Amino acid sequence: MAGTARGSRPSGAARSAGPAGLGLPKGFRGAELGWPELDRIPHPRHRLPLLGDVLGVDRHRPVQDSMRLGRELGPVFRRRIFGKEFVIVWGAEPTADLADESRFAKHVGLGVANLRPLAGDGLFTAYNHEPNWQLAHDVLVPGFSREAMAGYHGMMLTVAGRLTDHWDRELAAGRAVDVPGDMTRLTLETIARTGFGHDFGSFERDRPHPFVTAMVGTLGYAQRLNSVPAPLAPLMLRGAARRNAADMALLNRTVDALVAERRRSGGGEGDLLDRMLATAHPETGEKLSPQNVRRQVITFLVAGHETTSGALSFALYYLARHPEIAAKARAEVDRVWGGTARPGYDQVAKLRYVRRVLDESLRLWPTAPGYAREALRDTVLAGGHPMRRGAWALVLTPLLHRDPGVWGEDAERFDPDRFEPRAVRTRPPHTFKPFGTGVRACIGRQFALHEATLVLALLLRRYELRAEPGYRLAVTERLTLMPQGFRVRLERRRADAAAPSAPAQAAPPAQDTAPAEGCPLHTAGGQAAPGTPA
Numbered sequence: 001m002a003g004t005a006r007g008s009r010p011s012g013a014a015r016s017a018g019p020a021g022l023g024l025p026k027g028f029r030g031a032e033l034g035w036p037e038l039d040r041i042p043h044p045r046h047r048l049p050l051l052g053d054v055l056g057v058d059r060h061r062p063v064q065d066s067m068r069l070g071r072e073l074g075p076v077f078r079r080r081i082f083g084k085e086f087v088i089v090w091g092a093e094p095t096a097d098l099a100d101e102s103r104f105a106k107h108v109g110l111g112v113a114n115l116r117p118l119a120g121d122g123l124f125t126a127y128n129h130e131p132n133w134q135l136a137h138d139v140l141v142p143g144f145s146r147e148a149m150a151g152y153h154g155m156m157l158t159v160a161g162r163l164t165d166h167w168d169r170e171l172a173a174g175r176a177v178d179v180p181g182d183m184t185r186l187t188l189e190t191i192a193r194t195g196f197g198h199d200f201g202s203f204e205r206d207r208p209h210p211f212v213t214a215m216v217g218t219l220g221y222a223q224r225l226n227s228v229p230a231p232l233a234p235l236m237l238r239g240a241a242r243r244n245a246a247d248m249a250l251l252n253r254t255v256d257a258l259v260a261e262r263r264r265s266g267g268g269e270g271d272l273l274d275r276m277l278a279t280a281h282p283e284t285g286e287k288l289s290p291q292n293v294r295r296q297v298i299t300f301l302v303a304g305h306e307t308t309s310g311a312l313s314f315a316l317y318y319l320a321r322h323p324e325i326a327a328k329a330r331a332e333v334d335r336v337w338g339g340t341a342r343p344g345y346d347q348v349a350k351l352r353y354v355r356r357v358l359d360e361s362l363r364l365w366p367t368a369p370g371y372a373r374e375a376l377r378d379t380v381l382a383g384g385h386p387m388r389r390g391a392w393a394l395v396l397t398p399l400l401h402r403d404p405g406v407w408g409e410d411a412e413r414f415d416p417d418r419f420e421p422r423a424v425r426t427r428p429p430h431t432f433k434p435f436g437t438g439v440r441a442c443i444g445r446q447f448a449l450h451e452a453t454l455v456l457a458l459l460l461r462r463y464e465l466r467a468e469p470g471y472r473l474a475v476t477e478r479l480t481l482m483p484q485g486f487r488v489r490l491e492r493r494r495a496d497a498a499a500p501s502a503p504a505q506a507a508p509p510a511q512d513t514a515p516a517e518g519c520p521l522h523t524a525g526g527q528a529a530p531g532t533p534a
């Protein structure tokens with residue numbers, strides 16, 4: 001979780017960073033301006049005048065393209081695409097250097113900046129100097145405290161029950177399940193219900209909810225904007241821009257309706273939306289403006305589900321591919337949860353091996369595959385690359401997480417034991433960064449980890465997973481990563497092996513499911529639905 005003390009500012013330098021503080025123009029800042037010794041940084045051979053490094057490029061897979069290039073060119077390299085030149089970093093040493101908050105801060109650039117028309121100064125897309133970042137951060141951080149998380153747990157179980165109901169039906173019909181599609185349904189419902197008391201009815205629909213379609217459209221459009229020459233974008237992407245405007249309008253309408261409904265109903269019972277609407281900053285007494293609330297709701301609905309959905313999908317892919325690892329994880333779930341129909345909040349954190357499976361999946365495929373950092377003053381990166389204030393670099397996490405110098409020559413191999421405590425302790429810091437770094441790191445980290453560990457455990461306990469024969473992992477990119485077309489065949493575990501399948505509300509709640517006092521989620525719809533998973 002992003003972590004300044006409440007009420008404190010981000011690093012002093014971050015306050016003056018960003019385009020306004022630096023006096024730099026908004027928009028793309030090419031590396032030519034900020035890296036005086038750019039010539040020393042390798043780039044792909046066969047660079048074309050004007051177009052740059054576009055030969056052999058897969059426009060739809062820029063991350064995997066960069067991974068291929070990074071392996072060839074080394075831990076600090078550069079790419080130029082249609083006049084945009086930027087530096088990419090994946091080595092452990094320069095990445096650790098970029099994590100130094102006294103010299104570097106988040107850079108809002110490339111794909112993230114392309115989301116500004118939609119999310120503006122919402123938490124994810126805010127420039128460091130924008131006052132609404134600190135305000136929203138301080139107001140919303142308590143929404144991710146341990147107490148708040150324990151409050152979301154009951155609703156997470158309820159939504160997971162909708163998933164297992166759906167999977168039971170697919171199993172009965174003899175169909176393989178669409179893993180990324182169903183994980184997206186699950187994670188959207190989870191953040192919408194826990195954060196905003198809203199039900200998208202995702203599991204009752206044959207096709208994705210229009211909100212999801214519009215969101216996928218805007219993320220894809222934000223990525224495409226980088227893959228065409230900027231001056232030609234209005235022409236080349238005219239149709240796409242029209243569709244994007246319609247997508248944004250739908251997202252805004254959906255959120256406005258949700259907020260209006262909450263205002264009409266006179267407030268919920270303390271979820272994220274209540275915090276956004278009613279909580280004043282503890283020191284200044286300031287509240288979020290209506291426009292900023294809209295941007296935060298969109299930010300949380302998008303950031304809060306797409307990445308977790310990918311993380312769950314990759315983890316299920318690896319579990320289906322490695323039955324021995326699935327068996328070990330399942331044995332842990334059986335041991336820790338026993339016959340508990342309704343596992344409690346604290347019983348999730350005890351699933352150490354399941355969590356390692358998740359970490360290892362996020363190592364190989366961090367679903368938000370990078371983050372950018374900018375220099376707060378003139379400095380030298382990793383002792384060798386001078387940078388001027390405002391210069392920036394992109395950290396390519398899927399390659400950082402495969403650095404053989406850190407992870408060994410078998411870094412491509414899926415092995416959850418890499419996250420055993422002893423192994424973690426012996427690794428250098430800043431070598432595992434799926435949630436970004438510093439004060440602008442992911443605020444929803446604990447939320448995502450709790451939800452994903454819980455759901456993986458529930459699925460392992462209930463089903464055997466069989467990958468469809470012949471499936472080869474293909475990763476789609478739309479700013480986030482997802483295993484494309486991954487389907488799995490299910491088998492219900494034998495009754496004596498699996499946990500109880502009685503409806504959860506028939507069982508007494510586990511001791512540690514007791515809601516935090518006043519927690520809305522256990523009272524307002526947080527009770528187990530008929531299908532709460534066993």
Ligand code: HEM
Nearest residue numbers: 123124303304307308311368371435436440442443444448
């Ligand atoms: C596995 C799931 C997730 C991954 C891999 C992930 C990854 C990230 C990363 C890498 C960043 C930093 C981006 C940057 O520096 O530019 C970030 C920021 C953020 N994430 Fe997540 N995230 C996940 C889940 C969530 C969830 C569940 C929520 C909300 C409930 C969330 C909300 C946010 C927000 C609001 C920010 C911006 C924080 C700030 O700048 O203050 N994320 N996330």
